[in-house]
Amino acid sequence: MKERAIILTHGMLHTNDAKTAHGLIRGTERFDIVAVIDERHAGTDAGEVLDGKHRGIPVFAKLEEACQSIPDLRWVIIGIATVGGILPQDLFEVIRDAIQRKLSVVNGLHDYLTSHEDLVALAAASGVQLIDIRKPKPRAELHFWTGKIHEVKVPIIAVMGTDCALGKRTTARLAKEQCIAQGIRAEMIYTGQTGWLQGGKYGFVLDSTLNDFVSGELEHAILEAAADGAEVIFIEGQASLRNPSGPCGLEFLISGCAKHVILVHAAKRIYYDNDEHWGRIPPVESEIAIIESFGSKVIAVALNTEGCQLQEAYHFQQEYEGRLQLPVLLPLEQGMAPLIPLIENLLQKSRESAPQ
Amino acid sequence: MKERAIILTHGMLHTNDAKTAHGLIRGTERFDIVAVIDERHAGTDAGEVLDGKHRGIPVFAKLEEACQSIPDLRWVIIGIATVGGILPQDLFEVIRDAIQRKLSVVNGLHDYLTSHEDLVALAAASGVQLIDIRKPKPRAELHFWTGKIHEVKVPIIAVMGTDCALGKRTTARLAKEQCIAQGIRAEMIYTGQTGWLQGGKYGFVLDSTLNDFVSGELEHAILEAAADGAEVIFIEGQASLRNPSGPCGLEFLISGCAKHVILVHAAKRIYYDNDEHWGRIPPVESEIAIIESFGSKVIAVALNTEGCQLQEAYHFQQEYEGRLQLPVLLPLEQGMAPLIPLIENLLQKSRESAPQ
Numbered sequence: 008m009k010e011r012a013i014i015l016t017h018g019m020l021h022t023n024d025a026k027t028a029h030g031l032i033r034g035t036e037r038f039d040i041v042a043v044i045d046e047r048h049a050g051t052d053a054g055e056v057l058d059g060k061h062r063g064i065p066v067f068a069k070l071e072e073a074c075q076s077i078p079d080l081r082w083v084i085i086g087i088a089t090v091g092g093i094l095p096q097d098l099f100e101v102i103r104d105a106i107q108r109k110l111s112v113v114n115g116l117h118d119y120l121t122s123h124e125d126l127v128a129l130a131a132a133s134g135v136q137l138i139d140i141r142k143p144k145p146r147a148e149l150h151f152w153t154g155k156i157h158e159v160k161v162p163i164i165a166v167m168g169t170d171c172a173l174g175k176r177t178t179a180r181l182a183k184e185q186c187i188a189q190g191i192r193a194e195m196i197y198t199g200q201t202g203w204l205q206g207g208k209y210g211f212v213l214d215s216t217l218n219d220f221v222s223g224e225l226e227h228a229i230l231e232a233a234a235d236g237a238e239v240i241f242i243e244g245q246a247s248l249r250n251p252s253g254p255c256g257l258e259f260l261i262s263g264c265a266k267h268v269i270l271v272h273a274a275k276r277i278y279y280d281n282d283e284h285w286g287r288i289p290p291v292e293s294e295i296a297i298i299e300s301f302g303s304k305v306i307a308v309a310l311n312t313e314g315c316q317l318q319e320a321y322h323f324q325q326e327y328e329g330r331l332q333l334p335v336l337l338p339l340e341q342g343m344a345p346l347i348p349l350i351e352n353l354l355q356k357s358r359e360s361a362p363q
Numbered sequence: 364m365k366e367r368a369i370i371l372t373h374g375m376l377h378t379n380d381a382k383t384a385h386g387l388i389r390g391t392e393r394f395d396i397v398a399v400i401d402e403r404h405a406g407t408d409a410g411e412v413l414d415g416k417h418r419g420i421p422v423f424a425k426l427e428e429a430c431q432s433i434p435d436l437r438w439v440i441i442g443i444a445t446v447g448g449i450l451p452q453d454l455f456e457v458i459r460d461a462i463q464r465k466l467s468v469v470n471g472l473h474d475y476l477t478s479h480e481d482l483v484a485l486a487a488a489s490g491v492q493l494i495d496i497r498k499p500k501p502r503a504e505l506h507f508w509t510g511k512i513h514e515v516k517v518p519i520i521a522v523m524g525t526d527c528a529l530g531k532r533t534t535a536r537l538a539k540e541q542c543i544a545q546g547i548r549a550e551m552i553y554t555g556q557t558g559w560l561q562g563g564k565y566g567f568v569l570d571s572t573l574n575d576f577v578s579g580e581l582e583h584a585i586l587e588a589a590a591d592g593a594e595v596i597f598i599e600g601q602a603s604l605r606n607p608s609g610p611c612g613l614e615f616l617i618s619g620c621a622k623h624v625i626l627v628h629a630a631k632r633i634y635y636d637n638d639e640h641w642g643r644i645p646p647v648e649s650e651i652a653i654i655e656s657f658g659s660k661v662i663a664v665a666l667n668t669e670g671c672q673l674q675e676a677y678h679f680q681q682e683y684e685g686r687l688q689l690p691v692l693l694p695l696e697q698g699m700a701p702l703i704p705l706i707e708n709l710l711q712k713s714r715e716s717a718p719q
Contacts, residue, residue, distance in 0.1 A: 092507075092575065117502050117575065143499070143573060146473050151448075152608040154640045214575035217499060219448065219473065221574055222609045249657065251620075252508040253578045254613035261610045284510045297656050300649075301605065 012038035012082035012113075013073050017098055018047040019087050020056050020066065023172040023281075027115055027201045028086030030176060032057050032064060036206030038082060040064055042073045044101070058339065070104055084113045084204065092117030092141065103129060111136040115200030117215060140200040141215035149216070150223035156264045159233045159240075160361055162353040164306070165265035167244035167256050169294050171280055173273045173311040176201060178338050179241040182269065185343035186239060186350060193350075194237035196228045196263075198245050208232075213245050213255070222262030229263055239350055244271075248297060250279050251286060260301045267353060268303050269336075269346075270294060273311035274323040292331065306349050309336040368394035368438035368469075369429050373454055374403040375443050376412050376422065379528040379637075383471055383557045384442030386532055388413050388420060392562030394438060396420055398429045400457070414695065426460055440469045440560065448473030448497065459485060467492040471556030473571065496556040497571035505572070506579035512620045515589045515596075516717055518709040520662070521621035523600035523612050525650050527636055529629045529667040532557060534694050535597040538625065541699035542595060542706060549706075550593035552584045552619075554601050564588075569601050569611070578618035585619055595706055600627075604653060606635050607642060616657045623709060624659050625692075625702075626650060629667035630679040648687065662705050665692040 014032075016025045020043060031040050032053050043053040046068045054062025067073040074080060083105040085098070094116050102112055102120070106129045114120045119139040121127055130137045166179040179195050186193035197203060197210030209232040211224040225242070232240050242265055246255035259265045272291045279285040295305045308327055312320040320340055327335045336345055370388075375381045376399060387396050388409050399409040402424045410418025423429040430436060439461040441454065450472050458468055458476070462485045470476045475495040477483055486493045522535040535551050542549035553559060553566030565588040567580040581598070588596050598621055602611035615621045628647045635641040651661045664683055668676040676696055683691045692701055 092502075117573070119502070122502075146448075146475075146478075154607070154638075156607075157640070215573050217473070217571050218574050218577055218611075219570035219609060222607065248613060249617050251510070251512075251578065251618050253575060254617045255574075257604060257610035257613065261605050262607050282510075284513070293656075297653075300653050300656060 009037065009039040010081040011041045011077065011079050012084050013042040013044060013070075013077075013080060014040060014053075014084045014086035015070075015098065015101060016043055016045040016048075016086045017095060018045055020045045020048045020053065024087050024089055026172050027084075027088050027204065028053075029057055030201040030205055031084065031086065032062060033177060034180070035204060037204060038084070041077050041080070042067055043086070044068070044070050044073060070101055070108070074108055080110055082113060083110045085115060088115060088200070094118040102126065106130050106133050106135055109133050109135055111138070113138045113140065113204065115140045115204065117141055140203050141212055143215055143217060149220040150227040151220060152222040152226050152262055155230055156226045156262070159229060159264065160357060161233060161238055161240060162267060162350070162357055163229065163240045163242065163263060163265045164267040164269060164353075165242045165244055165256070165259035165263065165303070166269045166271065166309075167247065167259065167298065168271035169247050169288050169291060170273060170276060171246050171250055171252075173271050173276065173313075174309070174338065175244045175271050178269060178271050178309045178336075179243045180205070181338050181343045182241050182346055185346060189347050191347075191350060191354070192236055192238040194232040194235070194240050196225070196232060196240060196242045198225070198243045202243055210243070213258075214253070221258050225258055225263045238354060247279075248294065249289065252280065256298075257301065260298065260303045266303050268298050268305045269307050269309055270298070270305050271309045271311055272327075273313055274320075274327075275314045276311070291327070295331070295333075305333065306353075307334040307336055307346060309338050312337065312340065365393065365395040366437040367397045367433065367435050368440050369398040369400060369426075369433075369436060370396060370409075370440045370442035371454065371457060372399055372401040372404075372442045373451060374401055376401045376404045376409065380443050380445055382528050383440075383444050383560065384409075385413055386557040386561055387440065387442065388418060389533060390536070391560060393560060394440070397433050397436070398423055399442070400424070400426050400429060426457055426464070430464055436466060438469060439466045441471060444471060444556070450474040458482065462486050462489050462491055465489050465491055467494070469494045469496065469560065471496045471560065473497055496559050497568055499571050499573060505576040506583040507576060508578040508582050508618055511586055512582045512618070515585060515620065516713060517589060517594055517596060518623060518706070518713055519585065519596045519598065519619060519621045520623040520625060520709075521598045521600055521612070521615035521619065521659070522625045522627065522665075523603065523615065523654065524627035525603050525644050525647060526629060526632060527602050527606055527608075529627050529632065529669075530665070530694065531600045531627050534625060534627050534665045534692075535599045536561070537694050537699045538597050538702055541702060545703050547703075547706060547710070548592055548594040550588040550591070550596050552581070552588060552596060552598045554581070554599045558599055566599070569614075570609070577614050581614055581619045594710060603635075604650065605645065608636065612654075613657065616654065616659045622659050624654050624661045625663050625665055626654070626661050627665045627667055628683075629669055630676075630683075631670045632667070647683070651687070661689065662709075663690040663692055663702060665694050668693065668696065
């Protein structure tokens with residue numbers, strides 16, 4: 008049975024900085040998410056703040072209130088991922104409070120709880136765990152790239168994007184779930200801390216991996232999924248090829264041999280990370296051209312419709328389908344059913360090319 | 364004064380696995396390299412093994428012999444960089460011996476000396492240092508990308524390559540030295556452990572940096588070089604955009620704002636890392652096209668002429684100049700003087716576009 012967990016979002020529940028929380032609110036096989044702590048959104052439902060859908064996850068102003076109204080709490084999860092990964096100073100007090108209330112804490116920031124001796128001592132005294140998801144693995148547990156990936160014959164699809172925080176993980180997760188609903192054994196390779204929090208079986212936390220081992224950890228995760236019988240493998244992408252704060256993506260295409268790509272694009276987003284100083288996001292056409300210059304094929308675009316009315320979302324879908332001559336998905340508005348014929352097509356081709 | 368150091372190459376002095384040693388034999392401002400230990404090449408001169416040029420660096424079979432013939436030794440440097448960065452087991456005995464002879468040890472592999480408790484204890488007893496160049500910096504010393512790079516107005520030139528271990532660092536170093544000889548204040552950003560060993564002032568070890576901080580560490584190093592008055596900045600590239608064991612390069616173009624590229628290509632190399640299983644290196648034309656699709660300009664190609672007779676090298680130079688319509692340099696055969704007009708042209712343009 009999944010253990011009960013609450014998420015701290017520190018006034019940021021409505022922002023992209025809370026994308027870890029958003030993923031957990033959408034669904035996790037690892038925890039039972041029963042509340043969010045966020046003073047700014049206290050009294051609402053976390054699902055409604057996220058996307059207007061009620062999910063029965065109340066938002067409290069204070070940890071104390073959640074502890075008073077909900078029994079059997081076991082975990083507190085830090086649900087924000089700030090630039091550079093530093094823990095806001097005032098969240099420390101909340102964490103101390105949580106530990107004293109005998110709650111274990113999960114942290115996905117680069118600022119490790121286990122590096123703070125006072126928290127370690129407090130946790131030991133309370134008999135609770137401190138889990139730093141982003142703490143790098145020791146060298147002995149890291150894999151270097153071997154080339155065995157070339158033996159994987161099932162379709163590998165990277166879910167990449169034209170920016171950070173626009174739904175690559177959610178798109179990959181929905182794609183996997185849709186395939187499974189259709190009887191296709193799909194697996195997802197997570198590459199961020201939220202993927203682990205959601206209970207991902209195959210993957211690693213890319214941005215806290217020593218650069219030399221990124222390709223090998225990716226290959227290893229894909230090999231594991233393939234060995235367990237996956238018929239199609241979706242890779243959760245990270246950042247984007249041209250996001251200046253950390254370009255990412257060639258690993259999936261080159262080392263992960265993802266010969267197919269679903270490209271997520273935010274129709275109304277103008278600047279990388281919504282920051283004018285970081286530069287304009289180039290047209291999606293140029294992103295597709297670059298991806299295809301590496302020998303992979305973009306099989307569909309998935310639109311992030313942040314800031315769009317429903318009609319506007321459909322309008323963008325039509326416009327992009329016309330411009331790109333590609334299937335354009337609206338994962339949140341329409342689900343992923345339109346992806347299935349594309350996947351079946353890839354499966355058919357991969358069966359035809361397999362040795363008899 | 365530089366302290367005396369000897370290099371261990373473990374029978375690999377003639378191979379690309381000893382590229383750390385090769386860089387040190389070519390030159391370092393941090394150490395005075397007085398010998399190499401390599402049973403296979405004992406009795407030769409290390410420079411002659413490298414490229415036929417005598418450099419007065421004798422090769423000994425055993426550490427003991429070097430210690431007997433050379434006074435005032437202070438350092439032993441592990442001069443090999445094997446795939447995955449694991450220290451060969453039998454080198455450990457040599458390292459133990461070195462420590463007992465009161466030599467400090469520098470290690471550029473992912474296998475940290477300071478993780479071996481017995482070596483740490485032995486070093487403490489002998490009063491010597493163990494330096495693990497590739498040991499990741501603590502979080503507090505790491506920089507995240509900020510965008511301040513956009514304020515740097517001097518030309519930034521990435522020295523990229525079509526594969527690993529083909530002379531990117533050497534080309535960058537020679538380019539910097541040639542500029543300085545012509546009175547141009549050039550600086551180099553090192554991105555590998557050999558750059559540090561050579562005495563590099565600006566840089567970081569890319570492959571042992573947590574992925575999230577690669578772009579920020581790069582930006583920070585460039586900002587430091589620019590603040591110290593560099594007129595032109597060369598970035599030592601790593602790997603290549605399509606090397607499957609670890610594609611690398613977008614960081615330099617996108618996060619480091621390198622709008623100019625010198626592309627190093629090995630005329631006779633067929634496979635990535637000379638390993639058929641890793642795949643063929645695509646034509647240099649396609650590498651140039653990909654680099655330029657990211658908005659940077661390849662200003663010259665530098666040829667690695669491994670396995671070429673001198674006449675063959677000149678023939679390749681002519682052939683590539685004809686095919687690519689670009690200046691083609693032979694750094695080891697002809698030096699970097701032909702680069703200077705290109706650099707002066709960039710400096711002229713950057714002066715013209717600077718505000719008065």
